[in-house]
Amino acid sequence: MNTAESMALDPTRVVGRSIVAGNVVADSTDSSLRFRSFAPAGGLNLPPMFQAATDQEVDGAARAAAEAFPVLRDASGSSRAALLERIAEGLAGLGDTLTELASAETGLPVPRIAAERDRTLFQLRLFAEVARTGDWVEACIEHGDPSRSPAPRPDLRRMLRPLGPVAVFGASNFPLAFSVAGGDTASALAAGCPVVVKGHPLHPATGELVATTIADAVAALDLPVGCFAFLHAGGARSVAVGEELVRHAAVAAVGFTGSHAAGMALARLAASRREPVPVFCEMGSVNPVFVLPAAMAANPTGWAQTLFSSVTGSVGQMCTCPGVVFVVRSAGSELFVEALEQAFRAAPAQPMLSARIHAAYAARIDELSQLAGVRATIAPEGPGVAGRPAVLVVDWNVFRSTAVLAEECFGPSTVVVECDDLDVMEEAAAAVHGTLAASLWMNDADQAAASRLFPRLERRAGRVVVNGPPTGVEVSAAMVHTGPAPASNRPDATAVGPLSIRRWCRPVCFQNVPDALLPPELKDANPLGIERWVDGVRNPPARTSRTAGRT
């Protein structure tokens, strides 16, 4: 990296440049690296002109992260917590500047962005609390027994240790909560891993503004500048920047939120490295809803309203958008479909995230609505890149024989599948693709039917929701935001909630290691006062003697 060309950070200004090792970089004025940000609502490009990161900048960011790693790993949980809290404070301090910018770049309304901002702050503060408490490392100690026969039992101590620099690929649809300072970044920093963010070309200004806030917090806390970097990626280098990052030897893990094709390409790339590294992809899913007969009979229009709101919220651009709804054909289901069609027919078309996303959605709805056996109800056209909400109604036999209907359609649409009876619905439940969430809408009289469907849904989903929409992912300890393929490539690892910290770590065992060399989490005296599992007992009284091996 050509540091002679770098500029100091100004956290109030978006200048269109990447941030590497604590500085705004300006390696190059190569015009082929330029790209612009697009405002979906007005259809205009936004200032400034952005400059994609060069390969030297990618290398500089990864090397600085590698240098920062040992320091951040050995920094106390409190200092990592302080960093996360400082970032939250900085983002909160940006106020309307941040929400208005993100709204302009995504076309999502300011209140929706403000709610996402609050979620992002909550997430940073929750992870700070987890880092400060320190229990998340799963410390486990088994004292040795030198007198055991035939061989002495060694002293064994295990805990989660951070992997190293993490490359983060944020999402188009969540410019804050799943982007530069989103869950992946917050969890990686909490774990002790430096972060290099590949900026999203659909919200580069928002990304850069958030990135300056993070770099500012790193500097304020006197942590190594390599703890965080932000690389603009767009135009001719929208793919290359990320690929170079994933291939870089210093990168130890990758977090990705986005499309299936892009995620799996990165996973393959990481697997082809000399030393493969884990890639955690949170991709799209269909999030099927099963409405059971008694519940349907009791409240058909209420359920239609719940579904409509869930499908059209954020213009359907949610990874948990309910893309398929299974109903058993009945008088209730007819009212449900009628109410749904009426709502979709009158729904306003709202701007989607980009012209490309809009075009893909529009083409997909065109294609689906022309399929034999599909009854499509589509809202009127809107201006520019507005996505028209759409509901498609099909019989189970049509759905079963038309693979494309079961695939995710990114936008404000859903497919209602009419089943003849519960047997068919059970068959449908067994056939759904891996998904982030699956919902069961039921009441007391549906108990028996629910018992049949429930075990099938559990096998296909990361989260099973009763009587609610799949949208609305709580940030909390019990949350699971992942699922079998194609929803994710790592159904064992949630992308939301404190458990997501574990992704950036691996367990390490220390055998007969003297106390002086052990991380504080595993020292006999438990200086951090964390929860531990010692000789089969959780948090026993402190021990003073050691039976470890010779040292």
Next chain:
Amino acid sequence: MNTAESMALDPTRVVGRSIVAGNVVADSTDSSLRFRSFAPAGGLNLPPMFQAATDQEVDGAARAAAEAFPVLRDASGSSRAALLERIAEGLAGLGDTLTELASAETGLPVPRIAAERDRTLFQLRLFAEVARTGDWVEACIEHGDPSRSPAPRPDLRRMLRPLGPVAVFGASNFPLAFSVAGGDTASALAAGCPVVVKGHPLHPATGELVATTIADAVAALDLPVGCFAFLHAGGARSVAVGEELVRHAAVAAVGFTGSHAAGMALARLAASRREPVPVFCEMGSVNPVFVLPAAMAANPTGWAQTLFSSVTGSVGQMCTCPGVVFVVRSAGSELFVEALEQAFRAAPAQPMLSARIHAAYAARIDELSQLAGVRATIAPEGPGVAGRPAVLVVDWNVFRSTAVLAEECFGPSTVVVECDDLDVMEEAAAAVHGTLAASLWMNDADQAAASRLFPRLERRAGRVVVNGPPTGVEVSAAMVHTGPAPASNRPDATAVGPLSIRRWCRPVCFQNVPDALLPPELKDANPLGIERWVDGVRNPPARTSRTAGRT
């Protein structure tokens, strides 16, 4: 599967056939499927003639496993524990028949096999205890708050749930502890996953004998026959049986212990499925040892003896065999090398597992010993497939520039690397490949040097051992038996110890799910009395009210 052709199990007889759905199968007498077992010590083939599984048998085993899965998943921890204990009891009951057979097929001496058998029984019983206690599911409950604004807080409950049928590929070098009834099988059954074992062609009789014991235990406990299957693989179908299994839609995860090439081929195959499934490969590694100066000066011949025993035990056919040893050149290190060379020069050559493994080892030692700058000391030749213990001494500059010296050599050899000083040793520590274990031999006067090396070793190893050999992997809660690539493709997941159960599971979140539909682990009353994390408190007093969503 042609059940008309199947035979009932006879747990005392090895007939050379696979076991599918509780029966000995005999689909085919196709002579192209035949293969024989080889006795390394005598160099003869052992009876009977074995018949590799047909594709229909692979399919039958996987389908039966899929059918058994919901039953085994919902079986209580106690009944899974009873199964594991019954298997242990059955294996113990085989007495010398089992140890002598395994010894004959592997060439490993009976006492070594008996120790491995005891480890296998211990492992089965430990996992039984873990399954019975039930705490391993990581139950986490967060009650809802309907009054929260702007949106009610949902009731969220999370726990680990089993993935489904697991395909197990055992190791050549551990016919019991890492094979048919080894850690992968025991942990998968403990998790509630049916198991289909791909038999190892180097110990098919041992495998079949153990498999009949497991199938017998499944039948005795009235569990579905599909809970376990064993597929012979050898001859023309030694690779195809495993590939068909990994490709089978019913298989939900794969456990593999063996070579890097074979493991990575299976991982790629699993990744190419329509729905990719996780593959946990525990492959080989170099397990470097770093002898620090003061420790070396104090006890050079003692360390030489420790190293020699660790390298030559089980004819070096251990995934934790110490393949490289770094020393700082000194009077002590000269004595160390001298003692080592003397020991290797006089060491007896012992039979290796197979003619192919022996040939590969012999060729590798030939190749290495002819490299410029390598001083090789090789034990005298032995009969048949005996592997000659070998120690190779090189300077750091030779080691650094000769990539093959840093690669695993499966057999009784090690490379001693002489470093000029501690700086060089630190450089060496940073450069070691991912490994299952790394060892640091030190005494009090080495404290400062140890502090420099330790953080580097921690980044490259699953386990860091002080003052002991890397061989000898304790089966216990704090153990970690995995490591960064190439040691494993899943450095986050141990293959040894109760934590290995987690591999066959993924977390599932239940949102606003009525108590009646929840698994017992998550029901409000905690009927199993397991350890849980409830509203941020571990195991709080029982609650009687619920604040879940509408049902």
